[in-house]
Amino acid sequence: MLEFPTWKKLWYWGLTLVVAAAALPSLFSVLGLPWPSALPNPQVSLGLDLAGGSHILLEANEKQVAQQRLENMEESVRARLKLAEPRIRIGDISSAGGRLSFMLKDSAQVDAAREQILPLTTGAGLTGQRDWDIAVEDGSRFILTPTREGLQQAVSNAMDSAIEVVRKRIDALGTREPTIIRQGENRIVVQVPGLDDPTALKNLLGQTAKLEFKLVDETAAPTDITQGIAPPGDEIVPWSDPNAPGSGGVPVLAVKRLGGIKGDQLTDAKQSFEQRNNSPVVSITFDQQGGAKFAKLTSENVNKRFAIILDGKVLSAPSINEPIMGGSAQISGSFTVQSATQLAIALRSGALPVDLTVVEERTVGPDLGADSIKKGLIAMGVGSGLVVLLMIAVYGRFGIYATIALIFNLMMILGVMAVMGTTLTLPGLAGFVLTIGAAVDANVLIYERMREERKKGRRVVAAVENGYKEASRAIYDANITNFIAGVLLFAFGSGPVRGFAVVLIIGLFTSVFTGVTLTRMWVADWLRKARPTELNV
Amino acid sequence: MPLLKLVPDNTNIKFLRWRVPFYIVSMILIAASWGLILTKGLNYGVDFAGGQEIEATFTKQAEAPVAALREQVGKLGYGDPVIQRFGAPNEVSIRTKLPESAEGNPGAAEAISKKIIATIRASNPDVRIESVSTVSGKVSGEFRQTAIYALGLAMLAISIYIWIRFEWQFGVGALFALFHDVSLTLGMFALLQMEFSLQIIAAILAIIGYSLNDTIVVYDRIREDLKKFRKMPLPELLDMSVNETLARTVMTSATLLVALIPLLFFGPESLFGLTAAIVLGIFVGTYSSIYMAAPILIWLGVSGDSFVPTESAVERQERLARERSAKP
Numbered sequence: 001m002l003e004f005p006t007w008k009k010l011w012y013w014g015l016t017l018v019v020a021a022a023a024l025p026s027l028f029s030v031l032g033l034p035w036p037s038a039l040p041n042p043q044v045s046l047g048l049d050l051a052g053g054s055h056i057l058l059e060a061n062e063k064q065v066a067q068q069r070l071e072n073m074e075e076s077v078r079a080r081l082k083l084a085e086p087r088i089r090i091g092d093i094s095s096a097g098g099r100l101s102f103m104l105k106d107s108a109q110v111d112a113a114r115e116q117i118l119p120l121t122t123g124a125g126l127t128g129q130r131d132w133d134i135a136v137e138d139g140s141r142f143i144l145t146p147t148r149e150g151l152q153q154a155v156s157n158a159m160d161s162a163i164e165v166v167r168k169r170i171d172a173l174g175t176r177e178p179t180i181i182r183q184g185e186n187r188i189v190v191q192v193p194g195l196d197d198p199t200a201l202k203n204l205l206g207q208t209a210k211l212e213f214k215l216v217d218e219t220a221a222p223t224d225i226t227q228g229i230a231p232p233g234d235e236i237v238p239w240s241d242p243n244a245p246g247s248g249g250v251p252v253l254a255v256k257r258l259g260g261i262k263g264d265q266l267t268d269a270k271q272s273f274e275q276r277n278n279s280p281v282v283s284i285t286f287d288q289q290g291g292a293k294f295a296k297l298t299s300e301n302v303n304k305r306f307a308i309i310l311d312g313k314v315l316s317a318p319s320i321n322e323p324i325m326g327g328s329a330q331i332s333g334s335f336t337v338q339s340a341t342q343l344a345i346a347l348r349s350g351a352l353p354v355d356l357t358v359v360e361e362r363t364v365g366p367d368l369g370a371d372s373i374k375k376g377l378i379a380m381g382v383g384s385g386l387v388v389l390l391m392i393a394v395y396g397r398f399g400i401y402a403t404i405a406l407i408f409n410l411m412m413i414l415g416v417m418a419v420m421g422t423t424l425t426l427p428g429l430a431g432f433v434l435t436i437g438a439a440v441d442a443n444v445l446i447y448e449r450m451r452e453e454r455k456k457g458r459r460v461v462a463a464v465e466n467g468y469k470e471a472s473r474a475i476y477d478a479n480i481t482n483f484i485a486g487v488l489l490f491a492f493g494s495g496p497v498r499g500f501a502v503v504l505i506i507g508l509f510t511s512v513f514t515g516v517t518l519t520r521m522w523v524a525d526w527l528r529k530a531r532p533t534e535l536n537v
Numbered sequence: 538m539p540l541l542k543l544v545p546d547n548t549n550i551k552f553l554r555w556r557v558p559f560y561i562v563s564m565i566l567i568a569a570s571w572g573l574i575l576t577k578g579l580n581y582g583v584d585f586a587g588g589q590e591i592e593a594t595f596t597k598q599a600e601a602p603v604a605a606l607r608e609q610v611g612k613l614g615y616g617d618p619v620i621q622r623f624g625a626p627n628e629v630s631i632r633t634k635l636p637e638s639a640e641g642n643p644g645a646a647e648a649i650s651k652k653i654i655a656t657i658r659a660s661n662p663d664v665r666i667e668s669v670s671t672v673s674g675k676v677s678g679e680f681r682q683t684a685i686y687a688l689g690l691a692m693l694a695i696s697i698y699i700w701i702r703f704e705w706q707f708g709v710g711a712l713f714a715l716f717h718d719v720s721l722t723l724g725m726f727a728l729l730q731m732e733f734s735l736q737i738i739a740a741i742l743a744i745i746g747y748s749l750n751d752t753i754v755v756y757d758r759i760r761e762d763l764k765k766f767r768k769m770p771l772p773e774l775l776d777m778s779v780n781e782t783l784a785r786t787v788m789t790s791a792t793l794l795v796a797l798i799p800l801l802f803f804g805p806e807s808l809f810g811l812t813a814a815i816v817l818g819i820f821v822g823t824y825s826s827i828y829m830a831a832p833i834l835i836w837l838g839v840s841g842d843s844f845v846p847t848e849s850a851v852e853r854q855e856r857l858a859r860e861r862s863a864k865p
Contacts, residue, residue, distance in 0.1 A: 049807075057676065199647055358646070359673040368592070368667040372805035379804040386795035393541040394788060427736055430800065430808050434743060434815065437796030441750060441789045448785040455546070474757040477702055481695045481753065482746035488694070489742045492687035494680070497739045504743065536540065 002465055002524040012521060016408055016514070022415030030373075042418040047425030049496050050373055052366035053193035058166070058205060058356040060186040065158050065354050066151060070095045073132070073144060076120050077102070084116050090142075100144040107140035117142070129153075155186060158353040163188055166356075168349035169204050188356065198363055200342070208311045208355050209346035211263025211331075213297065216305040216317050220254035230254055240313035241334045246305075253314050255307045261297055265290025269347035271340040274332060280340040282331045284347060291327025299323035308333070310343070362495075369426075376429035384410075384436050391440055395447050398537050401522050402443040405514040409439050412510040413503060422506075425499025432503055439511035441478070443519060445471040447537050454535050461527060463535055468520055475516060479508050543791060544784040552779050553772045556832040563829060567717060570724020577727050580619075582734035583632055583670050585684070587677035589650055590632045590670045592623070592807075597663035601629040609656050615649060621732060623806045628667075630732075631657075635671070646671050684738045688719065691745050699749075703756055706837035711752050714822075714830040718748045721821045722814055731810055740814035747793070747815075748822025751786055752830045758782050759834065771839065775831045790823050 026044040028035045035041055048055050074095060081088040089105040090113075104113055114134065121132035121144065131150030135143045159182055166188060170178045179191040192201065217234045230236050234254045242251045268285040286294055297306070298320050307317040308331050315333035335343070384406065392399035413435065417424060450467030458466060483505065490501035526532075583590035595601050603620050610618040610631060619632040631653065635646060650669050657664050672680075692715045700708030722741055726733050758778040766774060797819075800812045 059675075202647065358671070360676045361646070361671040362668065363670070364668040365666060367665065368807075372807065375803055375805045376800075376808070379800040379802075382799035382803060383796040386799070387792050390788075390792060390795055394543065396540050426805060426807060427739055427811060429805070430811050430815075433796055433800045433804075433812075434747075434793075437793035438747060438750075438789075440792050444785050444788045444792070445754065448782075448788070451784075452781070470761075474754045477698075477753045477757065478750040481698055481749045484694045484698060485691045485742045485746035485749075488687050488691045489739055492683045492690075493739060494735065497735050500736075500739045500743075504746075 002461065002520070002527065004521050004524055009521060012517060016412065016518065019415040019419075019510075020408055020411035022419050023411045023413075026414055026418050030377075042421075044414060044418045044424045045421065046369070046373075047423045047428070047496055047499055048191055048193060048362070048369075049364050049426040050369040050424065050429075051193050052196070052364050052369045053191065054195045054198040054201065055360075055362045055495065056190045056192075056198065056202060056205070056358055057183070057360035058188045058190065059359045060155070060159060060162060060188075060354045060356055062151075062155050062186050062354075065155050066098060066146065068354075069146060069151070069154050070098070070100055073100050073120065077117060077144075080116050080120065081113060084112065088113050088116065098146070102142055104140040104142070110136060110140065113142065117144070152185070155354075159186060159188070161353050162356065165349050165352050166190065166205060169345060170201065172345045172349060173201060173204065175201070187359075194366065196363070196365060198361070202358055202361070204342055204346060205356060206358060207342070207346045208352045209343070209349075210311055210351040211347060212260055212309040213263065213294070214255040214257075214260035214307050214309060215297075215301060216307050217254045217256055218305070222248070222250045225252050225254045226250060233257055237307065237309055237312065237314050240310065240315055244314075244316060244334055246317050247314075253307055253317060255309070255314075259297075260306075261290065261293050263347065264351055265293070266347055269344040271337065271344045272330070274330065279332070280335040280337045281333075282335070282340050282344050282347065283328065284331060285328045288327070294327065294329065295323060295325045299325075372426055372429070376426075376433075380429070380433055380436070383433050387436055387440060391443070395443070396536050397526070398443070398447050398450075398519075398523070401519045402440050402447075402515070404522075405443070405519050406436065406439060408518065409507070409510050409514040410436070412514065413506050416506050416510065417502065422502045423499055424503075425496040427496050428499035428503045431500045431507070435503060435507035435511065439507065439515055442471075442475045442511060442515035445475055446516070446519075450535060451537050454537070460532055460535050464523060464527060468516070472516065475512065479512055483508055542784075543787050548780050548783055549776075550780060550783070551776055552827055553776050553832055553835075556772075556828065556835075559828045560832065563717060563825075566724070567720045570720045570727070573724050573727040577730070579723065579727055579733040580730045582732040583672050583677075584735045585677055585681050585733065586632070586634075587672050587674040588632055588634045589646065589653075589672075590630055590668075591650060591653060592628070592630045592667040592669075593657060594625075594665045594667055595627045595629075595661055595663055596665050598627055598661070600626045602661065603629060605660065606631065606657060609660065610653055613652060613656060615653075623732075623809060625806060628806055635673070680735060684735070687738065688741060688745075691742055692716065692719070695745065695749055699753070699756070703760060704839065706834055706839045707756050707760075709837060710830045710833040711749060711756075713833055714752055714825040715745055715748065717825045717829045718744055718818060718821050722818055725817055726814070731813070734810065736808075736811040737814050740811045740818065743815055744818030744822060748818060748825060750789070751823055751826035754782050754785060755779060755826050755831060759831070759839075763839070771835050775834065779827055779831060786823060786826070790819055793819050 022042055025035050025041045029043065074093060077100070081090055088109050090102045091105060092103040094101050104110060114136070117134060121134060122130055129149050130147055131153070133145045133147055135145070137143060163180060163182060167180050170180065170190065170192070175192050175195060177193055179189070181189050183189050190205065192198070195201065217231060220231050220234060225236050228236060231254065233256060235257045236252050236254055238252050239247045247253070263284070265287050266284050267287045270283055272281055272283045273279065274281045302320050302323060305317045305319050308315045315331060318332065388403045388406070391402045395402065410432065413432070446467050449471045450463050453463035453466045454460070486501050486505040486508065490498055490505065493501055601622065603622070606629065607618060607620050610633065615633040615636065621630050622628065623630055633649070633653065635649070650671070654666055692712060695715070696708045696712035699711040719741055722744060726737065755778060758781055759775060762774050762778050794816065797812055797816050800808060801816065804812060
């Protein structure tokens, strides 16, 4: 137990010093000292509760993804069967209950229809996983039910592109070092350090920015559509601002469901001013394909009105005075300069494939964090001072070993955190203090055991040896149970609380190493050199 | 210089003589804790209750104008705000419920916090807003659920580990001691109506870990003594084990306390609840290792034979070989 060959000593010292040295850059920056730029510079990153900033948790609306998929499926089925040779006629289409059902006009075409639909229902993946189940009831009614796997895949895809859009929008705001991570199936965590007022950010992320241009159905009677009765082929869309010019005092507008243009084919969008009355507008530029579609729509419908619809609400419904061939257009609405700029950013970054809502938000001012670090360090200093005093008063020389071990322990925790890139949070500071108090427990167990063994009349060396041997069982068991609690805290905890778990878990490993292994090495050295006849412990 | 001794050598305190009265008192305390938790309830913070919490410091006032704030914010029509001091007397947290319409609607939630902050600032120009948290009902519900899972799983997993390392009686004893510690800590939070947040769950998990340290050290010694003194009556043996480890128990609790108490007084205000919970847990946990975890072994029938292998190593090898060959 007390034999340490040179290679082992070198290895222990090397490990200790290298890991502890990794803590130095972080310590230097806390103390405001310059760190030589030639050396590697791993830093412990500070959590938002210490650095200040905003944490926003966004949740995607999964139902909306399912609905969107259902609509797309309906369109594909219609298009596909229409183009089939011979044409397959269908009717009584319904998407109630989350599944698509329709009736064949001619039940003899069941096999032909199935052949047409089959390619639409298989996923693109290699697994050949079916995205939709096809069932035929009563000989001519097709029922397409989305499979769970298909839906999950769709949500996952939507989330991937949503994260991209979120990233583009945050970059457009010019915020520094944002962290954007997917959490669970349908959530996105956005963390922006140093951001005091997240209003603009939240508004931007909360905007889906789905832009549509649809023709207004002038034949619909205002009294009917306010009651929700729409002419066939129309949909009723509310105005975003019921007093907007052009609404005529009617809060909703009937537009043609099909034949519109989606605003996702843009190359640019920016805030500008309308020439006539200098009110803020958003100027958009279509890409080639979108421009061609827009030109066709406007040239076929001169003197009619088209509605500009954003996220399901009508912004404005200008008349088409002449065909718009240049591929650019202006979106007017009741904008302020700020809201127009925001819409321009949202349109430039593309529409979110799914609505995101803010389900959790935490913003910490910059002063609080700096204050917490200062107070935490003071408390840590006083606490460790008292622990050291107590250990030295009770165990003398051995208390000094425990103290040196404790200093290395704290440095090593910080070093491991810096190298692993984990985050130090406010509860993490408490974790450090708790570790200071608990790490010396291993030493206490060993030294008390040594005392006992000596009282039983064992020789000095045997007492030390037995002290380490007999105490190690309890030390390992205790650390493993603490490890279990720590891992569960890490797994179930969120944000700041995880920082607490991280410090505790790293501290368990380092404290066994410094408190047991290193002190044993030092004690063994002392025993060999001083050859004590009494153990003053 | 002579070394300091927190516990004199060779103590022989008859801890277990009073085990029945102590058990009765502990049972009453556990029952009272749950009574308080169920009737008075825990004062859930924004993590678990949902809603909005604004932390503010009044930089030029010695004390935060709590009564005035309660009235002013209450008038805004978001229900009665929960206003609490935390740390220094000029620091408060103001918690309001979110109306149904503002759930997950950033604009509406934002407007509410803006309005509250403006109201406070109008009569207190010196106010500094430290943090704003908004947690929707859905997320706070999930936090509550995961907290219960985490606590339950931790207690269970640790007890199973003890069961594997020792004997089933020790696992039950450890589980019971943990249940005692968690109950009393929760009970204290219900009694004092201190804010119960995610941080407190972290504190309770830390308590579970450290209370178990004590239990394990005592159990380890009981196991050792059981093997050595097989004929000794169990209560006497438990007393001996507890006395032998007493110096260590006291010293470790002392180092933990001297490390943590400065954090209580000089540390950041927002860590007060967490630290207070752990400090309380150290007392409760040390007590429970001696008075809850040890005596239960008497009632569960641990004896010196518990750790004597029923078959020798050679017999075991032979049995395993037989079992292997029995299977085709």
